[in-house]
Amino acid sequence: MVDKKHEEKLVEFEGMYPELEKPKGGDLEKTEKDLDKKLRIFDDEDDLKKPEKPLQQTTELTDWNLVLKATDFAARRHRHQKRKDNATPYINHPIGVMYILTNEAKVYDPVTLAAAALHDVVEDTKTTLEEIQKEFGDEVLEVVKECTDDKALAKAERKKLQIENYGKHSHRAKLVHLADKLYNLRDLERKSPIGWDKKRVTEYFKWSREVIGQMKGTNESLEYALDDVINRHLA
Numbered sequence: 001m002v003d004k005k006h007e008e009k010l011v012e013f014e015g016m017y018p019e020l021e022k023p024k025g026g027d028l029e030k031t032e033k034d035l036d037k038k039l040r041i042f043d044d045e046d047d048l049k050k051p052e053k054p055l056q057q058t059t060e061l062t063d064w065n066l067v068l069k070a071t072d073f074a075a076r077r078h079r080h081q082k083r084k085d086n087a088t089p090y091i092n093h094p095i096g097v098m099y100i101l102t103n104e105a106k107v108y109d110p111v112t113l114a115a116a117a118l119h120d121v122v123e124d125t126k127t128t129l130e131e132i133q134k135e136f137g138d139e140v141l142e143v144v145k146e147c148t149d150d151k152a153l154a155k156a157e158r159k160k161l162q163i164e165n166y167g168k169h170s171h172r173a174k175l176v177h178l179a180d181k182l183y184n185l186r187d188l189e190r191k192s193p194i195g196w197d198k199k200r201v202t203e204y205f206k207w208s209r210e211v212i213g214q215m216k217g218t219n220e221s222l223e224y225a226l227d228d229v230i231n232r233h234l235a
């Protein structure tokens with residue numbers, strides 16, 4: 001005999017996971033076990049081993065599919081990482097960059113948005129550029145490459161290279177760079193990463209201003225918002 005509350009729970013499960021077999025005779029325990037099994041698929045030790053279905057060709061993806069596939073991929077690759085406040089899930093950052101691009105900069109190009117989702121996966125996880133090419137095609141690859149600093153280099157060298165190179169990058173990459181910096185600078189205003197004193201925060205603002213200066217004329221809204229946050233801090 002299934003009571004009312006029990007029945008409501010079953011309906012809820014079915015709605016969330018229609019692929020689960022309908023429990024026979026209202027067997028809630030079985031349903032929960034199935035659900036557990038299903039969730040475990042996303043909880044394996046090393047997500048890098050999870051096979052990705054390769055794309056046949058880039059055009060196979062509709063725009064939405066491309067952007068959501070990239071977001072899902074980034075979420076899984078960054079899943080164990082936190083921002084430097086040691087509290088915020090890392091994925092908040094790439095999603096925030098995508099949000100800035102769409103809602104503030106009015107950028108709706110799917111390749112740019114997919115690259116924004118993926119902009120840190122090669123630099124900060126074990127993901128390779130070959131995987132990005134295979135899963136997302138050449139156009140996304142090009143932008144992700146431009147967003148990937150070589151972590152083998154010393155930090156000072158990496159920082160110098162951004163000032164030297166970002167001005168020469170593609171329009172798509174410049175959009176991601178600007179939105180990335182805007183997110184990070186706003187994040188710094190909100191809360192400093194653990195171990196950063198005032199001087200280090202100010203240095204990051206000054207360095208960002210130099211990098212951003214190389215990309216003038218890319219997007220008015222982003223540049224206006226960046227000027228705003230930088231002037232607030234460095235004025």
Ligand SMILES: Nc1nc2c(ncn2[C@@H]2O[C@H](COP(=O)(O)OP(=O)(O)O)[C@@H](OP(=O)(O)OP(=O)(O)O)[C@H]2O)c(=O)[nH]1
Pocket residue numbers: 082083084085086093155180181184185187188192193204
């Ligand atoms: N503001 C802020 N930044 C955080 C936080 N957690 C991680 N970061 C990342 O830290 C980087 C800046 O820290 P740095 O010490 O200057 O540089 P590094 O990590 O690359 O060595 C940025 O990465 P990046 O995008 O690769 O940086 P960049 O290209 O701007 O250097 C930023 O995304 C956080 O909680 N707040």
